[in-house]
Amino acid sequence: MIRVILPPHLRTLAHVTGEVRVEVPGEVTQRHVLDAVEAKFPMLVGTMRDRGTGKRRALVRFFACEEDLSNEPPDAALPDRVAQGEEPFLVVGAMAGG
Amino acid sequence: MSGVRLLVGTRKGLFILTSDAARQDWKVDGPHFGGWEIYHANGSPVDPDRIYVSQSGGWFGQLIQRSDDGGATWQQVDHDFTYAGEVGDHLWYDGTPRPWEFKRIWHLEPSRTELDVVYAGAEDAALYKSTDGGQKWVELTGLRTHASAPKWQPGAGGMCLHTIILDPVDPDRIFVAISAAGAFRTDDGGITWKPINRGLNSDGIPDPDAEVGHCVHRIAQHPSRPDTLFMQKHWDVMRSDDAGDNWREISGDLPTDFGFPIAVHAHEPETIYVVPITSDSLHYVMDGKLRVYRSRTGGEQWEPLTVGLPQEHCYVNVLRDAMAVDTLDECGVYFGTSAGQVYGSADSGDTWKALVSDLPPICSVEAQVLP
Numbered sequence: 001m002i003r004v005i006l007p008p009h010l011r012t013l014a015h016v017t018g019e020v021r022v023e024v025p026g027e028v029t030q031r032h033v034l035d036a037v038e039a040k041f042p043m044l045v046g047t048m049r050d051r052g053t054g055k056r057r058a059l060v061r062f063f064a065c066e067e068d069l070s071n072e073p074p075d076a077a078l079p080d081r082v083a084q085g086e087e088p089f090l091v092v093g094a095m096a097g098g
Numbered sequence: 099m100s101g102v103r104l105l106v107g108t109r110k111g112l113f114i115l116t117s118d119a120a121r122q123d124w125k126v127d128g129p130h131f132g133g134w135e136i137y138h139a140n141g142s143p144v145d146p147d148r149i150y151v152s153q154s155g156g157w158f159g160q161l162i163q164r165s166d167d168g169g170a171t172w173q174q175v176d177h178d179f180t181y182a183g184e185v186g187d188h189l190w191y192d193g194t195p196r197p198w199e200f201k202r203i204w205h206l207e208p209s210r211t212e213l214d215v216v217y218a219g220a221e222d223a224a225l226y227k228s229t230d231g232g233q234k235w236v237e238l239t240g241l242r243t244h245a246s247a248p249k250w251q252p253g254a255g256g257m258c259l260h261t262i263i264l265d266p267v268d269p270d271r272i273f274v275a276i277s278a279a280g281a282f283r284t285d286d287g288g289i290t291w292k293p294i295n296r297g298l299n300s301d302g303i304p305d306p307d308a309e310v311g312h313c314v315h316r317i318a319q320h321p322s323r324p325d326t327l328f329m330q331k332h333w334d335v336m337r338s339d340d341a342g343d344n345w346r347e348i349s350g351d352l353p354t355d356f357g358f359p360i361a362v363h364a365h366e367p368e369t370i371y372v373v374p375i376t377s378d379s380l381h382y383v384m385d386g387k388l389r390v391y392r393s394r395t396g397g398e399q400w401e402p403l404t405v406g407l408p409q410e411h412c413y414v415n416v417l418r419d420a421m422a423v424d425t426l427d428e429c430g431v432y433f434g435t436s437a438g439q440v441y442g443s444a445d446s447g448d449t450w451k452a453l454v455s456d457l458p459p460i461c462s463v464e465a466q467v468l469p
Contacts, residue, residue, distance in 0.1 A: 043174045
């Protein structure tokens with residue numbers, strides 16, 4: 001199971017508290033993790049990635065193992081510790097005013 | 099009847115205010131969707147407990163919520179606002195072409211007669227329709243593919259379709275307004291559209307009398323006289339008596355004709371309300387006084403309404419969707435400010451009071467009379 005921590009607004013939308021866990025078939029990539037999250041919580045479709053282009057929304061960031069993976073290719077493998085369920089994949093609302 | 103419900107969209111959530119028919123004591127419920135921008139919330143004329151909410155944010159984009167029990171519970175419905183067909187370009191602020199790009203829904207307008215039909219106005223300007231209560235949205239492409247559309251240009255707040263009026267008599271007639279393209283009308287249910295901007299004059303554009311390019315802030319219509327429209331333009335308050343084919347200025351003795359909202363009294367089609375603000379560079383009311391101006395003659399002659407409104411040290415604005423009327427007798431009038439106050443009048447504007455004072459900045463106010 002892959003561990004994912006969503007930002008507070010998305011936890012509210014998904015009606016969850018704390019981290020979520022998803023099964024990711026195949027290679028554990030950013031794309032596959034987000035696909036799995038959206039499949040389990042369809043109300044989040046379009047909130048992390050533009051639903052037309054599939055690109056990360058500008059003020060959403062992805063962190064794991066103390067690394068900023070936001071600009072990594074979506075099909076690149078995530079760190080082993082994420083794939084093994086030892087570390088969570090973090091979806092973060094970027095710092096900005098308002 | 100049991101009372102009035104106000105749907106108040108703010109920068110940080112939706113608030114629902116309710117009162118009995120006396121409209122003196124108000125209960126404040128919220129925030130719903132705390133932290134999200136609620137550009138607009140609107141109830142169905144068919145069933146006031148059917149409410150749609152445009153929920154958006156810079157981080158996570160656009161969502162649409164629906165309630166079927168007056169706001170007690172909500173379900174997220176579809177938010178796939180895809181531009182149909184070839185996307186094409188409009189003009190950007192610098193006059194260069196730029197592809198249409200969806201940003202948010204500014205306005206939701208439920209059908210007057212069909213519970214599951216609802217329209218949505220988007221930035222970048224497009225009109226969407228759902229026939230299943232928001233489960234699926236389809237663009238009415240005739241508007242965005244109008245021959246003039248490549249020349250449309252955003253106003254300072256974006257190129258937003260902010261006004262949707264469903265004609266009370268002719269079900270195939272719809273009016274929309276876009277900042278800063280102007281006003282448009284369809285007479286065939288949204289298949290074809292006609293710019294209705296003749297008579298508008300805007301000094302800020304190369305051709306002041308152009309067919310499109312006018313910054314229309316808001317249009318209002320009275321249901322008993324649907325061919326008469328009132329418009330608050332960037333500058334100028336305007337009137338049309340032929341469904342928008344021709345407009346004339348009715349700013350008359352207003353202290354300034356710049357503003358955003360305009361509303362029509364529920365029972366008197368010649369009684370209209372505006373909230374003038376100082377100028378396009380000073381987006382707050384004049385002289386530190388919050389004054390609603392009322393005309394009971396369909397324009398030209400205006401009177402300031404001040405009783406119960408702050409008359410010193412007040413520097414708020416009222417946005418285009420933040421004024422509404424109820425249909426009780428006497429007519430109730432409501433508006434929300436950029437400083438989070440909701441003011442209401444239960445006597446057609448003669449006297450006012452703050453119904454709530456410390457909400458987040460207010461984007462929209464809609465009034466529902468409950469059965």
